[in-house]
Amino acid sequence: MNQKEWPLWEVFIRSKQGLNHKHVGSLHAVDYDMAIENARDVYTRRMEGVSIWVIESNQIHTSEPNDQVALFESANQKIYKHPTFYNLPEELNHTMWEVFIQSKQGLNHKHVGSLYAVDVDMAIETARDGYTRSIEGVSIWVVQSNQIHANEPDEQDALFEPAQDKTYRHPTFYILPLELNHM
Amino acid sequence: MEINLEKLFDEKLENEIKIEPKDWMPEKYRKTLLRQISQHAHSEIVGMLPEGNWITRAPNLRRKVALLAKVQDEAGHGLYLYSAAETLGMSRDEMFNDLHSGKAKYSSIFNYPTLTWADMGAIGWLVDGAAIMNQVPLCRTSYGPYARAMVRVCKEESFHQRQGYEIMLTLSKGTPEQKAMAQDALNRWWWPSIMMFGPNDDNSPNTAQSMKWKIKRFSNDELRQKFIDVTIPQAELLGLTIPDKDLKWNEERGHNDFGTINWDEFNQVVAGNGPCNKQRLKARVDAWNKGEWVREAATAFAEKRSKRKNTQAA
Numbered sequence: 130m131n132q133k134e135w136p137l138w139e140v141f142i143r144s145k146q147g148l149n150h151k152h153v154g155s156l157h158a159v160d161y162d163m164a165i166e167n168a169r170d171v172y173t174r175r176m177e178g179v180s181i182w183v184i185e186s187n188q189i190h191t192s193e194p195n196d197q198v199a200l201f202e203s204a205n206q207k208i209y210k211h212p213t214f215y216n217l218p219e220e221l222n223h224t225m226w227e228v229f230i231q232s233k234q235g236l237n238h239k240h241v242g243s244l245y246a247v248d249v250d251m252a253i254e255t256a257r258d259g260y261t262r263s264i265e266g267v268s269i270w271v272v273q274s275n276q277i278h279a280n281e282p283d284e285q286d287a288l289f290e291p292a293q294d295k296t297y298r299h300p301t302f303y304i305l306p307l308e309l310n311h312m
Numbered sequence: 313m314e315i316n317l318e319k320l321f322d323e324k325l326e327n328e329i330k331i332e333p334k335d336w337m338p339e340k341y342r343k344t345l346l347r348q349i350s351q352h353a354h355s356e357i358v359g360m361l362p363e364g365n366w367i368t369r370a371p372n373l374r375r376k377v378a379l380l381a382k383v384q385d386e387a388g389h390g391l392y393l394y395s396a397a398e399t400l401g402m403s404r405d406e407m408f409n410d411l412h413s414g415k416a417k418y419s420s421i422f423n424y425p426t427l428t429w430a431d432m433g434a435i436g437w438l439v440d441g442a443a444i445m446n447q448v449p450l451c452r453t454s455y456g457p458y459a460r461a462m463v464r465v466c467k468e469e470s471f472h473q474r475q476g477y478e479i480m481l482t483l484s485k486g487t488p489e490q491k492a493m494a495q496d497a498l499n500r501w502w503w504p505s506i507m508m509f510g511p512n513d514d515n516s517p518n519t520a521q522s523m524k525w526k527i528k529r530f531s532n533d534e535l536r537q538k539f540i541d542v543t544i545p546q547a548e549l550l551g552l553t554i555p556d557k558d559l560k561w562n563e564e565r566g567h568n569d570f571g572t573i574n575w576d577e578f579n580q581v582v583a584g585n586g587p588c589n590k591q592r593l594k595a596r597v598d599a600w601n602k603g604e605w606v607r608e609a610a611t612a613f614a615e616k617r618s619k620r621k622n623t624q625a626a
Contacts, residue, residue: 175468194334234324234456235459295377304478305481
Protein backbone atom coordinates (compact mmCIF):
# COMPACT_ATOMS: atom_id res chain seq x y z
CA MET A 130 0.00 0.00 0.00
CA ASN A 131 2.77 2.43 0.93
CA GLN A 132 4.55 1.81 -2.36
CA LYS A 133 1.91 3.80 -4.18
CA GLU A 134 1.75 6.73 -1.80
CA TRP A 135 2.96 9.99 -3.32
CA PRO A 136 6.03 11.50 -1.67
CA LEU A 137 5.59 13.89 1.24
CA TRP A 138 6.67 17.53 0.84
CA GLU A 139 7.18 20.18 3.48
CA VAL A 140 5.75 23.58 2.61
CA PHE A 141 7.27 26.95 3.51
CA ILE A 142 5.50 30.23 2.85
CA ARG A 143 6.78 33.79 2.67
CA SER A 144 3.81 35.80 3.90
CA LYS A 145 5.11 39.21 2.82
CA GLN A 146 8.07 40.57 0.86
CA GLY A 147 10.94 40.93 3.28
CA LEU A 148 9.89 38.20 5.70
CA ASN A 149 11.37 34.71 6.07
CA HIS A 150 9.84 31.60 4.60
CA LYS A 151 8.04 29.84 7.43
CA HIS A 152 7.08 26.18 7.68
CA VAL A 153 3.31 25.73 7.47
CA GLY A 154 2.80 21.98 7.11
CA SER A 155 3.13 19.24 4.57
CA LEU A 156 1.31 17.59 1.70
CA HIS A 157 1.63 14.73 -0.76
CA ALA A 158 2.42 15.31 -4.45
CA VAL A 159 4.06 13.37 -7.26
CA ASP A 160 6.69 16.04 -7.96
CA TYR A 161 7.65 19.55 -6.95
CA ASP A 162 5.51 21.20 -9.61
CA MET A 163 2.42 19.54 -8.22
CA ALA A 164 3.58 20.21 -4.68
CA ILE A 165 3.77 23.96 -5.37
CA GLU A 166 0.35 23.99 -7.03
CA ASN A 167 -1.24 22.06 -4.18
CA ALA A 168 0.52 24.19 -1.58
CA ARG A 169 -1.00 27.25 -3.20
CA ASP A 170 -4.53 25.82 -2.83
CA VAL A 171 -4.07 24.33 0.62
CA TYR A 172 -2.01 27.00 2.37
CA THR A 173 -2.68 30.36 0.64
CA ARG A 174 -6.45 30.66 0.20
CA ARG A 175 -6.50 34.01 2.01
CA MET A 176 -3.49 35.94 0.70
CA GLU A 177 -1.20 34.25 3.22
CA GLY A 178 1.67 34.10 0.79
CA VAL A 179 3.76 35.79 -1.88
CA SER A 180 6.19 32.91 -2.36
CA ILE A 181 6.15 29.15 -1.81
CA TRP A 182 9.02 26.74 -1.19
CA VAL A 183 8.56 23.00 -1.17
CA ILE A 184 11.14 20.44 -0.03
CA GLU A 185 10.74 16.70 -0.16
CA SER A 186 10.46 15.72 3.50
CA ASN A 187 13.15 13.04 3.39
CA GLN A 188 15.71 15.63 2.26
CA ILE A 189 15.43 17.57 5.51
CA HIS A 190 17.72 16.73 8.40
CA THR A 191 17.24 17.87 11.92
CA SER A 192 19.01 18.27 15.19
CA GLU A 193 17.97 16.00 18.03
CA PRO A 194 15.94 17.60 20.79
CA ASN A 195 18.50 19.20 23.12
CA ASP A 196 17.49 17.29 26.19
CA GLN A 197 17.76 14.01 24.34
CA VAL A 198 21.06 14.50 22.52
CA ALA A 199 22.87 12.46 25.11
CA LEU A 200 20.30 9.70 24.99
CA PHE A 201 20.56 8.53 21.43
CA GLU A 202 24.00 7.68 20.21
CA SER A 203 23.38 7.90 16.51
CA ALA A 204 20.95 10.55 15.46
CA ASN A 205 18.78 9.43 12.59
CA GLN A 206 18.25 13.04 11.62
CA LYS A 207 14.85 12.59 10.10
CA ILE A 208 12.30 15.23 10.88
CA TYR A 209 9.58 12.89 12.03
CA LYS A 210 9.65 9.43 13.48
CA HIS A 211 8.45 7.96 10.20
CA PRO A 212 9.95 4.63 9.21
CA THR A 213 10.49 6.03 5.71
CA PHE A 214 12.69 9.00 6.60
CA TYR A 215 16.06 7.34 6.23
CA ASN A 216 17.33 8.61 2.89
CA LEU A 217 20.58 10.50 3.06
CA PRO A 218 21.81 12.65 0.22
CA GLU A 219 24.38 11.00 -2.08
CA GLU A 220 27.09 13.53 -2.72
CA LEU A 221 28.15 15.78 0.09
CA ASN A 222 31.16 17.79 -1.05
CA HIS A 223 31.08 21.19 0.51
CA THR A 224 27.59 21.93 -0.55
CA MET A 225 25.35 24.80 0.34
CA TRP A 226 22.69 24.17 2.96
CA GLU A 227 19.61 26.14 3.97
CA VAL A 228 18.89 26.48 7.66
CA PHE A 229 15.49 26.59 9.38
CA ILE A 230 15.17 27.33 13.08
CA GLN A 231 12.38 26.63 15.54
CA SER A 232 13.22 29.09 18.31
CA LYS A 233 10.75 27.60 20.77
CA GLN A 234 8.82 24.32 20.86
CA GLY A 235 5.35 24.95 19.50
CA LEU A 236 6.42 27.55 16.92
CA ASN A 237 7.01 26.92 13.22
CA HIS A 238 10.47 26.42 11.74
CA LYS A 239 11.57 29.61 10.03
CA HIS A 240 14.20 30.04 7.32
CA VAL A 241 17.17 31.98 8.67
CA GLY A 242 19.87 31.66 6.02
CA SER A 243 22.38 29.35 4.41
CA LEU A 244 25.87 27.98 4.97
CA TYR A 245 28.51 25.69 3.48
CA ALA A 246 29.24 22.30 4.99
CA VAL A 247 30.67 18.95 3.93
CA ASP A 248 27.99 16.83 5.58
CA VAL A 249 24.81 16.89 7.59
CA ASP A 250 26.50 16.87 10.98
CA MET A 251 28.71 19.77 10.05
CA ALA A 252 25.72 21.66 8.65
CA ILE A 253 23.78 21.22 11.88
CA GLU A 254 26.76 22.10 14.05
CA THR A 255 27.58 25.19 11.98
CA ALA A 256 23.94 26.22 12.08
CA ARG A 257 23.89 25.80 15.85
CA ASP A 258 26.95 28.02 16.23
CA GLY A 259 25.97 30.57 13.64
CA TYR A 260 22.26 30.95 14.04
CA THR A 261 21.17 29.87 17.50
CA ARG A 262 23.99 30.99 19.82
CA SER A 263 23.28 27.63 21.45
CA ILE A 264 19.94 28.68 22.90
CA GLU A 265 18.36 25.78 24.77
CA GLY A 266 15.49 23.89 23.19
CA VAL A 267 16.08 25.12 19.68
CA SER A 268 15.38 22.74 16.81
CA ILE A 269 17.35 23.03 13.58
CA TRP A 270 16.44 21.75 10.14
CA VAL A 271 18.98 21.74 7.35
CA VAL A 272 18.50 20.86 3.72
CA GLN A 273 20.79 21.06 0.71
CA SER A 274 19.97 24.30 -1.07
CA ASN A 275 19.32 22.60 -4.40
CA GLN A 276 16.49 20.59 -2.78
CA ILE A 277 14.36 23.69 -2.41
CA HIS A 278 11.83 24.24 -5.13
CA ALA A 279 10.23 27.65 -5.37
CA ASN A 280 7.47 29.02 -7.52
CA GLU A 281 8.74 31.07 -10.48
CA PRO A 282 8.71 34.82 -9.78
CA ASP A 283 6.61 35.45 -12.91
CA GLU A 284 3.96 33.03 -11.60
CA GLN A 285 3.42 35.17 -8.55
CA ASP A 286 0.43 37.10 -9.84
CA ALA A 287 -1.26 34.05 -11.31
CA LEU A 288 -0.83 32.13 -8.07
CA PHE A 289 -1.63 34.72 -5.45
CA GLU A 290 -3.67 37.53 -7.04
CA PRO A 291 -7.01 35.68 -7.28
CA ALA A 292 -7.24 35.30 -3.49
CA GLN A 293 -7.46 39.06 -3.11
CA ASP A 294 -10.92 39.28 -4.61
CA LYS A 295 -12.34 36.51 -2.46
CA THR A 296 -13.54 38.76 0.31
CA TYR A 297 -16.32 36.29 1.14
CA ARG A 298 -13.67 34.10 2.77
CA HIS A 299 -13.37 36.64 5.60
CA PRO A 300 -15.69 36.92 8.59
CA THR A 301 -16.18 40.67 8.11
CA PHE A 302 -17.96 40.04 4.80
CA TYR A 303 -21.04 38.91 6.76
CA ILE A 304 -22.78 41.83 8.45
CA LEU A 305 -24.55 40.49 11.53
CA PRO A 306 -26.36 42.25 14.37
CA LEU A 307 -23.96 43.93 16.80
CA GLU A 308 -25.07 41.69 19.65
CA LEU A 309 -23.36 38.80 17.87
CA ASN A 310 -20.00 40.39 17.36
CA HIS A 311 -18.19 37.85 19.45
CA MET A 312 -19.19 35.15 16.92
CA MET B 313 23.15 6.67 32.98
CA GLU B 314 19.52 6.36 33.85
CA ILE B 315 17.52 9.23 32.46
CA ASN B 316 13.83 9.27 33.10
CA LEU B 317 12.24 10.16 29.76
CA GLU B 318 8.79 10.13 31.24
CA LYS B 319 9.86 12.68 33.82
CA LEU B 320 11.24 14.96 31.09
CA PHE B 321 7.97 14.62 29.22
CA ASP B 322 5.92 15.43 32.34
CA GLU B 323 8.08 18.48 33.04
CA LYS B 324 7.45 19.80 29.56
CA LEU B 325 3.71 19.42 30.05
CA GLU B 326 3.96 21.05 33.46
CA ASN B 327 5.82 24.04 32.01
CA GLU B 328 3.52 24.38 28.98
CA ILE B 329 6.33 23.43 26.60
CA LYS B 330 4.89 21.87 23.48
CA ILE B 331 5.72 18.29 22.58
CA GLU B 332 7.26 18.07 19.09
CA PRO B 333 7.41 15.05 16.73
CA LYS B 334 10.93 13.99 17.68
CA ASP B 335 10.45 14.28 21.44
CA TRP B 336 10.04 11.15 23.49
CA MET B 337 6.40 10.58 24.38
CA PRO B 338 4.48 7.79 26.08
CA GLU B 339 3.13 5.33 23.53
CA LYS B 340 -0.39 5.88 24.81
CA TYR B 341 -0.08 9.65 24.36
CA ARG B 342 0.98 9.05 20.75
CA LYS B 343 -1.89 6.65 20.12
CA THR B 344 -4.47 8.89 21.75
CA LEU B 345 -3.36 11.83 19.64
CA LEU B 346 -3.19 9.78 16.49
CA ARG B 347 -6.76 8.59 17.05
CA GLN B 348 -8.05 12.06 17.87
CA ILE B 349 -6.25 13.94 15.05
CA SER B 350 -7.09 11.38 12.39
CA GLN B 351 -10.74 11.31 13.50
CA HIS B 352 -10.74 15.06 13.33
CA ALA B 353 -9.27 14.95 9.82
CA HIS B 354 -11.83 12.36 8.69
CA SER B 355 -14.61 14.57 10.09
CA GLU B 356 -13.47 17.50 7.97
CA ILE B 357 -13.37 15.33 4.87
CA VAL B 358 -16.72 13.57 5.41
CA GLY B 359 -18.12 16.92 6.58
CA MET B 360 -17.89 18.20 3.01
CA LEU B 361 -20.56 15.74 1.85
CA PRO B 362 -23.73 17.09 3.54
CA GLU B 363 -22.96 20.60 2.29
CA GLY B 364 -21.74 19.48 -1.11
CA ASN B 365 -25.32 18.31 -1.58
CA TRP B 366 -26.49 21.96 -1.83
CA ILE B 367 -23.74 23.67 -3.82
CA THR B 368 -25.52 23.38 -7.16
CA ARG B 369 -28.81 24.51 -5.61
CA ALA B 370 -27.65 27.55 -3.63
CA PRO B 371 -30.26 30.31 -4.03
CA ASN B 372 -27.88 32.88 -5.54
CA LEU B 373 -24.28 33.41 -6.60
CA ARG B 374 -23.26 35.08 -3.32
CA ARG B 375 -24.46 32.09 -1.32
CA LYS B 376 -22.86 29.73 -3.80
CA VAL B 377 -19.34 31.21 -3.68
CA ALA B 378 -19.51 31.31 0.12
CA LEU B 379 -20.61 27.68 0.36
CA LEU B 380 -17.97 26.59 -2.16
CA ALA B 381 -15.29 28.45 -0.22
CA LYS B 382 -16.46 26.85 3.02
CA VAL B 383 -16.38 23.34 1.58
CA GLN B 384 -12.95 24.01 0.09
CA ASP B 385 -11.76 25.17 3.51
CA GLU B 386 -12.98 21.90 4.99
CA ALA B 387 -10.87 19.97 2.48
CA GLY B 388 -7.95 22.18 3.51
CA HIS B 389 -8.58 21.59 7.20
CA GLY B 390 -8.66 17.85 6.60
CA LEU B 391 -5.28 18.12 4.88
CA TYR B 392 -3.69 20.21 7.67
CA LEU B 393 -4.85 17.60 10.15
CA TYR B 394 -3.75 14.56 8.15
CA SER B 395 -0.30 16.11 7.85
CA ALA B 396 -0.21 16.71 11.63
CA ALA B 397 -1.26 13.08 12.23
CA GLU B 398 1.46 11.82 9.88
CA THR B 399 4.13 13.30 12.17
CA LEU B 400 3.08 10.64 14.70
CA GLY B 401 4.09 7.87 12.36
CA MET B 402 1.00 6.71 10.48
CA SER B 403 0.95 7.01 6.70
CA ARG B 404 -1.80 8.88 4.87
CA ASP B 405 -2.83 5.73 3.02
CA GLU B 406 -3.21 3.84 6.28
CA MET B 407 -5.49 6.55 7.60
CA PHE B 408 -7.59 6.50 4.43
CA ASN B 409 -7.74 2.76 4.67
CA ASP B 410 -9.01 2.90 8.25
CA LEU B 411 -11.69 5.38 7.26
CA HIS B 412 -12.80 3.33 4.27
CA SER B 413 -12.87 0.04 6.17
CA GLY B 414 -15.01 1.60 8.90
CA LYS B 415 -12.29 1.09 11.52
CA ALA B 416 -11.79 4.83 12.04
CA LYS B 417 -14.65 7.05 13.17
CA TYR B 418 -15.63 10.56 12.19
CA SER B 419 -18.03 12.99 13.83
CA SER B 420 -21.52 11.46 13.95
CA ILE B 421 -23.21 14.72 13.01
CA PHE B 422 -22.32 14.18 9.36
CA ASN B 423 -24.49 11.09 9.23
CA TYR B 424 -27.62 13.25 9.24
CA PRO B 425 -29.19 14.32 5.93
CA THR B 426 -29.39 17.90 4.61
CA LEU B 427 -33.02 18.16 3.55
CA THR B 428 -33.48 21.87 2.80
CA TRP B 429 -31.42 24.98 2.07
CA ALA B 430 -31.99 26.09 5.68
CA ASP B 431 -29.79 23.17 6.73
CA MET B 432 -26.82 25.09 5.27
CA GLY B 433 -27.66 27.85 7.71
CA ALA B 434 -28.17 25.54 10.67
CA ILE B 435 -24.93 23.64 9.97
CA GLY B 436 -22.86 26.82 9.75
CA TRP B 437 -24.45 28.29 12.85
CA LEU B 438 -24.71 25.20 15.09
CA VAL B 439 -22.36 22.53 13.78
CA ASP B 440 -19.52 24.95 13.04
CA GLY B 441 -20.35 26.82 16.24
CA ALA B 442 -19.97 23.63 18.25
CA ALA B 443 -16.80 22.75 16.34
CA ILE B 444 -15.30 26.17 17.11
CA MET B 445 -16.14 25.76 20.80
CA ASN B 446 -14.20 22.50 20.71
CA GLN B 447 -11.34 23.74 18.55
CA VAL B 448 -10.43 27.04 20.18
CA PRO B 449 -9.00 25.31 23.30
CA LEU B 450 -7.24 22.83 20.98
CA CYS B 451 -5.07 25.72 19.72
CA ARG B 452 -3.34 25.29 23.10
CA THR B 453 -3.17 21.50 22.97
CA SER B 454 0.15 20.03 24.09
CA TYR B 455 1.25 18.53 20.75
CA GLY B 456 2.93 21.18 18.56
CA PRO B 457 1.85 20.12 15.06
CA TYR B 458 -1.79 19.67 16.18
CA ALA B 459 -1.84 23.05 17.94
CA ARG B 460 -0.40 24.79 14.87
CA ALA B 461 -2.94 23.14 12.57
CA MET B 462 -5.76 24.21 14.90
CA VAL B 463 -4.59 27.83 14.89
CA ARG B 464 -4.97 27.88 11.09
CA VAL B 465 -8.32 26.11 11.25
CA CYS B 466 -9.78 28.46 13.86
CA LYS B 467 -8.64 31.54 11.97
CA GLU B 468 -10.46 30.33 8.90
CA GLU B 469 -13.56 28.96 10.54
CA SER B 470 -15.05 32.16 11.92
CA PHE B 471 -16.52 32.97 8.52
CA HIS B 472 -18.15 29.56 8.36
CA GLN B 473 -20.30 30.26 11.38
CA ARG B 474 -21.11 33.81 10.37
CA GLN B 475 -22.26 32.85 6.87
CA GLY B 476 -24.48 30.16 8.43
CA TYR B 477 -26.00 32.59 10.88
CA GLU B 478 -26.57 35.05 8.07
CA ILE B 479 -28.55 32.41 6.16
CA MET B 480 -30.67 31.75 9.26
CA LEU B 481 -31.21 35.47 9.80
CA THR B 482 -32.35 36.01 6.21
CA LEU B 483 -34.75 33.06 6.34
CA SER B 484 -36.18 33.98 9.74
CA LYS B 485 -36.93 37.49 8.48
CA GLY B 486 -38.43 36.14 5.26
CA THR B 487 -41.85 34.72 4.40
CA PRO B 488 -43.68 32.54 6.96
CA GLU B 489 -42.65 29.51 4.88
CA GLN B 490 -38.99 30.55 5.01
CA LYS B 491 -39.15 31.10 8.74
CA ALA B 492 -40.79 27.69 9.19
CA MET B 493 -37.99 26.16 7.14
CA ALA B 494 -35.40 27.78 9.43
CA GLN B 495 -37.25 26.51 12.52
CA ASP B 496 -37.45 23.02 11.05
CA ALA B 497 -33.69 23.01 10.43
CA LEU B 498 -33.04 24.14 14.01
CA ASN B 499 -35.36 21.39 15.27
CA ARG B 500 -33.45 18.72 13.41
CA TRP B 501 -29.87 19.96 14.04
CA TRP B 502 -30.08 21.08 17.67
CA TRP B 503 -29.80 17.76 19.46
CA PRO B 504 -27.19 16.22 17.14
CA SER B 505 -25.16 19.44 17.57
CA ILE B 506 -25.04 19.25 21.35
CA MET B 507 -24.16 15.55 21.06
CA MET B 508 -21.05 16.63 19.09
CA PHE B 509 -19.27 17.28 22.38
CA GLY B 510 -19.33 13.55 23.06
CA PRO B 511 -20.59 11.46 25.99
CA ASN B 512 -21.17 12.90 29.46
CA ASP B 513 -18.03 13.22 31.54
CA ASP B 514 -18.87 10.25 33.75
CA ASN B 515 -19.18 8.17 30.57
CA SER B 516 -16.03 9.39 28.91
CA PRO B 517 -13.23 7.19 30.22
CA ASN B 518 -10.41 8.87 28.25
CA THR B 519 -11.17 12.44 29.27
CA ALA B 520 -9.23 12.48 32.56
CA GLN B 521 -6.05 11.17 30.92
CA SER B 522 -6.39 13.53 27.95
CA MET B 523 -6.75 16.47 30.31
CA LYS B 524 -3.76 15.36 32.34
CA TRP B 525 -1.75 15.27 29.11
CA LYS B 526 -3.17 18.68 28.20
CA ILE B 527 -4.51 17.33 24.93
CA LYS B 528 -7.94 18.48 26.06
CA ARG B 529 -8.33 21.62 28.16
CA PHE B 530 -12.04 21.30 29.00
CA SER B 531 -14.29 18.31 29.52
CA ASN B 532 -17.14 17.39 27.15
CA ASP B 533 -19.80 18.63 29.55
CA GLU B 534 -18.05 21.94 30.19
CA LEU B 535 -17.84 22.68 26.48
CA ARG B 536 -21.42 21.55 25.87
CA GLN B 537 -22.68 23.87 28.62
CA LYS B 538 -20.71 26.81 27.20
CA PHE B 539 -22.12 26.16 23.75
CA ILE B 540 -25.71 26.00 25.02
CA ASP B 541 -25.27 29.19 27.03
CA VAL B 542 -23.94 31.23 24.09
CA THR B 543 -26.39 29.80 21.56
CA ILE B 544 -29.63 30.58 23.41
CA PRO B 545 -29.46 34.38 22.89
CA GLN B 546 -28.47 33.78 19.25
CA ALA B 547 -31.68 31.77 18.73
CA GLU B 548 -33.71 34.48 20.44
CA LEU B 549 -32.27 37.07 18.08
CA LEU B 550 -33.50 34.95 15.17
CA GLY B 551 -36.93 34.64 16.77
CA LEU B 552 -36.59 30.84 16.65
CA THR B 553 -37.28 28.32 19.41
CA ILE B 554 -34.73 25.77 20.53
CA PRO B 555 -36.51 22.39 20.64
CA ASP B 556 -35.95 21.69 24.33
CA LYS B 557 -38.80 22.45 26.74
CA ASP B 558 -36.49 21.93 29.74
CA LEU B 559 -34.19 24.78 28.75
CA LYS B 560 -34.18 27.15 31.71
CA TRP B 561 -31.77 29.63 33.29
CA ASN B 562 -30.48 28.31 36.60
CA GLU B 563 -29.55 31.22 38.81
CA GLU B 564 -27.69 29.05 41.27
CA ARG B 565 -25.45 27.36 38.68
CA GLY B 566 -25.10 30.48 36.55
CA HIS B 567 -25.87 28.28 33.55
CA ASN B 568 -28.85 27.07 31.57
CA ASP B 569 -30.37 23.74 32.51
CA PHE B 570 -31.31 21.57 29.57
CA GLY B 571 -33.19 18.37 28.79
CA THR B 572 -31.92 14.81 28.67
CA ILE B 573 -29.84 13.89 25.66
CA ASN B 574 -30.92 10.79 23.79
CA TRP B 575 -27.65 8.86 24.11
CA ASP B 576 -29.26 5.81 22.62
CA GLU B 577 -29.63 7.68 19.34
CA PHE B 578 -26.01 8.88 19.62
CA ASN B 579 -24.74 5.34 20.18
CA GLN B 580 -26.80 4.02 17.29
CA VAL B 581 -25.32 6.62 14.91
CA VAL B 582 -21.78 5.95 16.16
CA ALA B 583 -22.38 2.24 15.63
CA GLY B 584 -23.18 2.89 11.98
CA ASN B 585 -26.97 2.96 12.09
CA GLY B 586 -27.55 6.67 11.49
CA PRO B 587 -29.65 7.89 8.56
CA CYS B 588 -26.69 8.42 6.19
CA ASN B 589 -23.74 6.37 7.50
CA LYS B 590 -23.69 3.98 4.56
CA GLN B 591 -24.16 6.73 2.00
CA ARG B 592 -21.33 8.87 3.44
CA LEU B 593 -18.85 6.02 3.59
CA LYS B 594 -19.78 4.85 0.12
CA ALA B 595 -19.20 8.36 -1.26
CA ARG B 596 -15.69 8.39 0.22
CA VAL B 597 -14.82 4.88 -0.95
CA ASP B 598 -16.15 5.61 -4.44
CA ALA B 599 -14.16 8.84 -4.66
CA TRP B 600 -11.01 6.95 -3.65
CA ASN B 601 -11.57 4.08 -6.08
CA LYS B 602 -12.59 6.29 -8.97
CA GLY B 603 -9.53 8.45 -8.38
CA GLU B 604 -7.14 5.55 -8.68
CA TRP B 605 -6.43 6.06 -12.37
CA VAL B 606 -5.70 9.74 -11.70
CA ARG B 607 -3.18 8.88 -9.02
CA GLU B 608 -1.55 6.32 -11.30
CA ALA B 609 -1.45 8.67 -14.28
CA ALA B 610 0.11 11.45 -12.18
CA THR B 611 2.77 9.07 -10.91
CA ALA B 612 3.54 7.84 -14.45
CA PHE B 613 3.73 11.40 -15.75
CA ALA B 614 6.06 12.47 -12.94
CA GLU B 615 8.35 9.50 -13.67
CA LYS B 616 8.43 10.33 -17.35
CA ARG B 617 9.17 13.96 -16.70
CA SER B 618 11.95 13.19 -14.25
CA LYS B 619 13.51 10.78 -16.77
CA ARG B 620 13.41 13.50 -19.40
CA LYS B 621 15.07 15.97 -17.04
CA ASN B 622 17.79 13.44 -16.24
CA THR B 623 18.46 12.81 -19.93
CA GLN B 624 18.73 16.52 -20.57
CA ALA B 625 21.10 16.91 -17.66
CA ALA B 626 23.34 14.10 -18.90
